[in-house]
Amino acid sequence: MTTDPAAEPALIDHAHPLLAALAPLLSRTNAVLIAPDRVTESDVPLLWEGETIAGVRLPGLPAESPVEAVGDLGRLLEDLATELGAPLCDLPRPQKQRAVRLLEERGAFTYRKSAETVAEALKVSRFTVYNYLNRDRG
Numbered sequence: 001m002t003t004d005p006a007a008e009p010a011l012i013d014h015a016h017p018l019l020a021a022l023a024p025l026l027s028r029t030n031a032v033l034i035a036p037d038r039v040t041e042s043d044v045p046l047l048w049e050g051e052t053i054a055g056v057r058l059p060g061l062p063a064e065s066p067v068e069a070v071g072d073l074g075r076l077l078e079d080l081a082t083e084l085g086a087p088l089c090d091l092p093r094p095q096k097q098r099a100v101r102l103l104e105e106r107g108a109f110t111y112r113k114s115a116e117t118v119a120e121a122l123k124v125s126r127f128t129v130y131n132y133l134n135r136d137r138g
Helices: 016-031 066-084 093-105 114-122 126-137
Strands: 032-034 044-048 051-057
Touching: 016 032, 016 044, 016 114, 044 126, 066 093, 066 126, 093 114, 093 126, 114 126
Parallel strands: none
Antiparallel strands: 032 051, 044 051
16 A cells, blocks of 8 residues: 555654754754644744745743643644654653653743643653653753
């Protein structure tokens, strides 16, 4: 069975010269790279020779409403799964640790009850998420 490449989400080529050059800036500003097929009107498209190669999603202030926060956090989780190329719950432990580190860099843990939401997405305990966070911070 063959799959239609247009039906699959585009992956981000982090080795692309433009994306590699922007990586330090994105890290310092907690901005997130978005696959070209996931760029929305509120994102900044990155064009290279007339083609959108990715987008930048700038961080917003944490939402006051828990419902809005779950929506924003849910979007971060979805985008990360796309970036890593697999559902977060299917990742091996080292990749889950990396996912938690990336989520922290992108401000995911500023949302209310975010550790619980991330734990659910990774299919690990909240305690495990805190262990991953403390491991990276220590």
